[in-house]
Amino acid sequence: MVDLKSQYARIKDVVNESIQEVLETTAFVNGPKVHEFQKNLEQYLNVKHVIPCANGTDALQIAMMGLGLKPGDEVITTDFTFAATVEVIALLQLTPVLVDVEPDTFNIDVEAIKKAITPKTKAIVPVHLFGQCANMEAIMEIAKSNNLFVIEDSAQAIGANYTYSNGTKVKAGTIGDVAATSFFPSKNLGCYGDGGAIFTNNDELAHTIRGIVNHGMYERYHHDVVGVNSRLDAIQAAVLGAKLPNLNAYNKARIEAAKKYDAAFKDEKHIVIPFRSGAEDNHVFHQYTLRVTGVDRDGLAKFLNENDIPCGVYYPIPLHNQKAYLDERYNEADFKVTNQLVKEVISLPMHTELDDDQIEYITTKVKEFINA
Numbered sequence: 001m002v003d004l005k006s007q008y009a010r011i012k013d014v015v016n017e018s019i020q021e022v023l024e025t026t027a028f029v030n031g032p033k034v035h036e037f038q039k040n041l042e043q044y045l046n047v048k049h050v051i052p053c054a055n056g057t058d059a060l061q062i063a064m065m066g067l068g069l070k071p072g073d074e075v076i077t078t079d080f081t082f083a084a085t086v087e088v089i090a091l092l093q094l095t096p097v098l099v100d101v102e103p104d105t106f107n108i109d110v111e112a113i114k115k116a117i118t119p120k121t122k123a124i125v126p127v128h129l130f131g132q133c134a135n136m137e138a139i140m141e142i143a144k145s146n147n148l149f150v151i152e153d154s155a156q157a158i159g160a161n162y163t164y165s166n167g168t169k170v171k172a173g174t175i176g177d178v179a180a181t182s183f184f185p186s187k188n189l190g191c192y193g194d195g196g197a198i199f200t201n202n203d204e205l206a207h208t209i210r211g212i213v214n215h216g217m218y219e220r221y222h223h224d225v226v227g228v229n230s231r232l233d234a235i236q237a238a239v240l241g242a243k244l245p246n247l248n249a250y251n252k253a254r255i256e257a258a259k260k261y262d263a264a265f266k267d268e269k270h271i272v273i274p275f276r277s278g279a280e281d282n283h284v285f286h287q288y289t290l291r292v293t294g295v296d297r298d299g300l301a302k303f304l305n306e307n308d309i310p311c312g313v314y315y316p317i318p319l320h321n322q323k324a325y326l327d328e329r330y331n332e333a334d335f336k337v338t339n340q341l342v343k344e345v346i347s348l349p350m351h352t353e354l355d356d357d358q359i360e361y362i363t364t365k366v367k368e369f370i371n372a
C-alpha cells in the first residue's frame with residue numbers, strides 16, 4: 001500500500017545525517033532534535049503549541065485527559081474510523097457515542113451529532129478520514145452552542161488545509177480545542193517507528209498536557225496530576241525533522257496520484273470515486289478509497305492481491321458492531337451509511353512514489369475485474 005523504501009532512497013542522506021547527529025550527541029530522549037522538530041511543526045501548522053508524544057493513540061488519550069473529561073461524560077465520534085479513536089474514550093471510562101457518517105465524504109454526519117447530544121455530552125471527536133477534512137465549521141458551531149469540546153483526530157490529515165466559508169485557510173488540527181496526530185510510518189508524515197503529537201492554541205491546556213505526557217510533573221518529582229510516560233524518540237524526531245520540509249510535496253504527490261486514478265475510473269458505472277468536499281488541498285489522500293457497487297468487493301480485493309496489487313478495506317466492520325463497543329443505545333437504523341460503506345469500500349495503493357505505469361496497471365486490473 002505504501003512504498004517507504006523508494007521514498008527513503010530519495011532522502012537517505014539528509015535522514016541519515018539527522019539520525020547520526022542524535023547518535024553523536026547521545027540526547028536520545030527529548031533534547032534538541034525533539035525541540036527543533038516541535039518548533040518547526042508549530043510554524044508549519046501555524047499553531048501555538050505542538051506537544052510531541054509516543055504515538056497517535058496516546059495523543060488522543062492525552063488530549064482527552066488534558067481537557068479534564070470525567071468518567072461517564074459522553075463523547076460523540078464517528079462509527080467509521082480506526083478503533084484507536086473510540087478505544088481511548090472507553091479506556092478513560094468516558095462513554096463513546098458513535099454516530100453515522102456522510103455517504104459522500106465518509107466523515108462524521110453533522111445532523112447525527114445534533115441528534116446524539118444529551119445533557120451528559122462533553123466533547124465531539126471528528127476524524128479527518130482518509131485525509132479529507134471533516135465539516136469543521138458546522139461542527140465548531142454545534143460545539144459552541146452546546147458548550148462542548150472539539151478534539152480533532154488528525155492522524156490521517158496532516159498538512160491538509162481547511163477553508164472556511166469566508167475563504168480563510170487553516171491547517172487541519174488547528175481548528176478544535178485540541179488535536180491529535182500520528183507519525184506511524186504509513187501516515188502522510190511518517191517516522192521510522194512510532195510517534196505522535198498533540199496540537200493546541202490554548203496556552204493553559206498546552207501546559208497541562210506537557211505535564212501529563214511526563215508523569216504529571218510540572219516541577220521535577222512533584223506529581224500534581226496522574227500522567228503517563230509518552231515521549232517522541234529523538235531518533236524519530238530526527239527522521240521527522242528531515243521529512244517535514246517535504247510534507248507539502250508529499251501531499252501534492254498523493255493528490256496528483258488521486259487525480260490520475262479518478263481519470264481512469266470516472267466513466268465506470270460500478271465505481272464511485274472519492275468525493276471532494278472542498279478545495280483541492282482539503283483532502284491529502286492518506287487513502288484513495290473507492291466505493292464499488294453491484295460488484296463482489298471481496299472478490300475484487302482477492303483478484304488484486306493475486307495480481308500483486310496490495311489493497312485494503314478500511315474499515316470492514318462498523319465500530320458500533322465491534323464486541324468491545326456494543327451499546328444498548330444503538331439502533332441499526334441510525335447507521336445506514338456505515339453499514340453500507342463497510343460492504344463497498346476498497347482502498348488502492350496510495351503513497352508518494354506511485355508512477356504512471358503503476359497507476360495504469362492497477363486501474364486496468366480493477367476495470368478488468370469489474371467488467372468481467
Ligand SMILES: *Cc1c(COP(=O)(O)O)cnc(C)c1O
Pocket residue numbers: 055056057058081082084085127153155156181182183184194195196
Ligand atoms: C493511525 C490512526 C490513529 C492512531 O495512531 P497510532 O500512532 O497508530 O497510535 C488514530 N486515529 C486514526 C484515524 C488513525 O488513522
